[in-house]
Amino acid sequence: MTDNAADYTTDLDVVADPDLLLDLRNVSLLRDGRALLDDITWQVALGERWVILGPNGAGKTTLIRIAGAEEHPTSGRAYVLGERIGRTALRDLRTMIGVSSAALGGRIPPTEKVGDLVISAGYAVLGRWIEEYDEIDREQAVMTLEQVGAMHLVDRTWGTLSEGERKRVLLARAIMVNPELLILDEPTAGMDLGGREDLVTYLSALALDEDAPATVMITHHVEEIPEGFTHAMLLDEGVAVAQGPIDEVLTSENLSRTFHQPIELDRIGGRYFARRVRVGGTHRA
Template identity: 40%
Template structure:
């Protein structure tokens, strides 16, 4: 199961990409996640929605191998936490977060993305001597519509351009699982729509990763997301096929405000305030 010389665990054939059961995370006496389960086969793309403090980012950190649950079982690509060195799984998992930005703000884009091929946090330009890393970086930048940014420096980019570079860096290692934590945060309308289109194309790539996307907003869901998990107070309120989960009544309950959920003919979702007197359990699809 290990790649010679690299120590990277490969996916077990036929195993789910994610098989997490009854996850509970307790910190300083506070239960952040409670009995949450997620199972994803290859190419089953999931969105995790919920208000602030509902446990979304904590769930992603568990799936990214950076946090162990207090209770429960987690297997990624057929490898169970506690039975393998999770560091050997990390090259197979792309985790997109703004947390690394202070380390790479003045780094040129191409070596930064090429470093993702090797799992390097803040690479030097010497990595450009590795033709495999450079090829992987250019391919990843192309996947997210950012090939033209290769020669720019990160601190000269707009928020939308930075987010494309973050995602490209995660894709450079050809991960089996891609975790996106609020990828549209800070983007204006144009930036959001452009990135949405690029992500939706990525979701159709037969050789691409299984994607888990965390957000607060239904309008930020690519049409090809197929499954949804609603979290509130650290617990799962609903989980399953997206059309069964994103109902007006369930979304209203999770966010604590009456909304009407609609899905357009092109597959895009939206949630709007419910007019006074309208039955909140109405479901529009």
Template identity: 40%
Template sequence: MMIDMQGVSLKREGRFILNDISWRVEDGQHWALLGLNGSGKTFLLNLINAYTFPTKGKMEVLGLEFGKTYLAERLRKQIGFVSASVQNRIHKEDNAFEVVLSGEYASIGLYDTPTDDVRDKAIGLLKDLGCFDYANRLYETLSSGEKQRVLIARALMADPELLILDEPTNGLDFLAKEQLLESVERIAERENGPAILYVTHHVDEVLPVFENTLLLKEGEVYESGSTSHLLTSDTMSSFFGVPVDISWSHRRPFLWKR
């Protein structure tokens, strides 16, 4: 079991920002997490990464039960996390190769001397994700799409059991966005690859590999289950609170307001 949450709530400043979350992600599953801004997505990810702990309820991530073990460091070595918060912490003087290498040690910045095997692994990931041509460029000089590819390669260095991609296409143009989504799809299709949690508020980013979807609204699970059953015009109209239509093309959903 990758994630097992039973009646989990999170309280901040006297109010519940997550309320009674029950959700299970099994090994080998890939999930999309859909929610508008302010729905509680970031707080949910902070819980999964053990940056914070639930106020109520029972929670296990990768078999580690919250409140019974010191799990923060152990979890972060088993979870690959790509987010704006990670991107903002990358050292300006590091090049793309160094950023990827640092993923082996779950550190921001490279403080260890990588072995030849670690270097070869990083080179392989750079090539797989189309980053090799700019491996020696400073990270801060890369485009938004190039930075995201490097961060995904970094996240994969430690062979994580769970890969979390938090709105990875933000700020990307159409071509860079589609190229990144193609990379995500290839990772999801790998044999013995990580389970993927893809977080977005854009319905069209829900790739065919994300057979399950969690709809999060105002800090609560609106609905979860089979993507094809949830992403319908009726369900999404109710979810967004406005009439919308969903159509499918090449096994991907597209949404527009009526």
């Protein structure tokens, strides 16, 4: 991918807001004539923790690919960490963004050792080749794995890990680089109940830590939103149904509009729970 693939405006007087880590202005992305994202305006500031929810095909992954400096929008302006996508070297931006995603996991060789996989994040490579790592790197990797409850996996290979173990290792890799922005694509998917709750508890502690990076997380389930998340966006068919402070966005009415069926939302002890309230809703085909 070339960094000049989308020069979508000639305005030279538009500059990035230094207080925003993400600043998307009227961003759209078209593929095969279909709008995967349609006129999205979205800002993420220091200290904010965002969750993005929506049905399958809503555009969630496309949105965070732009936020993670992995995709150019077709139109609009996208600033990531103060740099405009399309006018900067994306590789340099990616070194400051921690990403945990299934797509990343699918590119990891099964023979890759967990310790090397986590350490290599600091070198912006996927897996170890001929690099020589310092002892401080190894200590940081072990400490990071310990934080996510995966230190016992340090000498295992990727191909021997369960889905839940892989999620923990990917999270450790994402935070190994001390990122300015942390992007989590369904971090608890594939976990059993105990593993999910362990990881949600850790993510909650991270969200409540004032020194932790700004975080954007995708999930399909409100039950997986950690306590401490501050903002939410609901996406449907590439359009933002609602976005803003989480208590204002996560409502029964907004969820019903987004998922096209009657949803009732409850909040218990800082966590959210949703259910369908009657049979015969209007779920989209």
